[in-house]
Amino acid sequence: MQAPIRVLVCDDQAMIRAGFVTIIDAQADLEVVGECGDGRAAVDLAHELRPDVVVMDVRMPVLDGIGATRLLAGPDVEAPTKVLIVTTFNLDEYVYEALRAGASGFLLKDARPAQLLQGIRTVAAGTSLLAPEVTRQLVGRYASRIRPPQRAQEGSALTPRELQVLRLIADGLSNVEIAATLSLSPETVKTYVSRLLSKLGLRDRVQAVVYAYRHELVT
Structure with a gap:
């Protein structure tokens, strides 16, 4: 057990x-x-x-x-x-x-x-x-406090699909919800998430949300 x-x-x-x-x-x-x-x-x-x-x-x-x-x-x-x-x-x-x-x-x-x-x-x-129901409100409300003075370009390292996935993560969607939104399998979404976290040097989805708002990849 x-x-x-x-x-x-x-x-x-x-x-x-x-x-x-x-x-x-x-x-x-x-x-x-x-x-x-x-x-x-x-x-x-x-x-x-x-x-x-x-x-x-x-x-x-x-x-x-x-x-x-x-x-x-x-x-x-x-x-x-x-x-x-x-x-x-x-x-x-x-x-x-x-x-x-x-x-x-x-x-x-x-x-x-x-x-x-x-x-x-x-x-x-x-x-x-x-918590998906508050992610957008909470992050949107306080993101300006941690944004850098100029727009960062690190997000350009992502493919268009990876950028889509990152934006949906920042909206609080789970892998299953992202899969339904983009008409992909959850396994494929999981691969995209792992790949974008690796590319950006992020530990987890929480850091991905902070990253997305800090670098103005979402508003």
């Missing part, structure tokens, strides 16, 4: 944290190995417990979720920990910075329990996760 996915839950609101723990622990393939209420504790516990996924809030005392994510999953971390940001859209304009800090994805706190559970499984499997 496969070992359960080990999860660390970090949220400064005790009731929300308890709810997450209850939902996650009720699953046979998931196990909460620790919980905490601030980012500094999350970093310390993650180093001690080595969870597969950290479910992380953004606004917390001592060290916020962005700083904690950077310490756990940033570009300078040799063995990054997968971080799933679970946040409140109308409060956290800093989610973008968390994604740039290395988070593997984000969900909203009003997501259904099934979405949270699937999000943890998705991130644990090495696939990034973006």
Whole structure:
């Protein structure tokens, strides 16, 4: 039998944290190995417990979720920990910075329990996760803060089809949805995604979304 996915839950609101723990622990393939209420504790516990996924809030005392994510999953971390940001859209304009800090994805706190559970499984499997219903709004709202002064030309390294796929990723579409949109098989889309990530030196779909908006490949 496969070992359960080990999860660390970090949220400064005790009731929300308890709810997450209850939902996650009720699953046979998931196990909460620790919980905490601030980012500094999350970093310390993650180093001690080595969870597969950290479910992380953004606004917390001592060290916020962005700083904690950077310490756990940033570009300078040799063995990054997968971080799933679970946040409140109308409060956290800093989610973008968390994604740039290395988070593997984000969900909203009003997501259904099934979405949270699937999000943890998705991130644990090495696939990034973006909540499709807010990707365009969130990214579009804050993209101007991270755009370079001049339009970058790196996107020209992509073929027209790869550029299409990148733009659809930035719109929050899954591989299956991209396949339906472009009349391709999901396997073909997966190949395009892998190829464009490799060409652009990106780690995952989250970085692809940030890249697309930062370089004005979508608006």
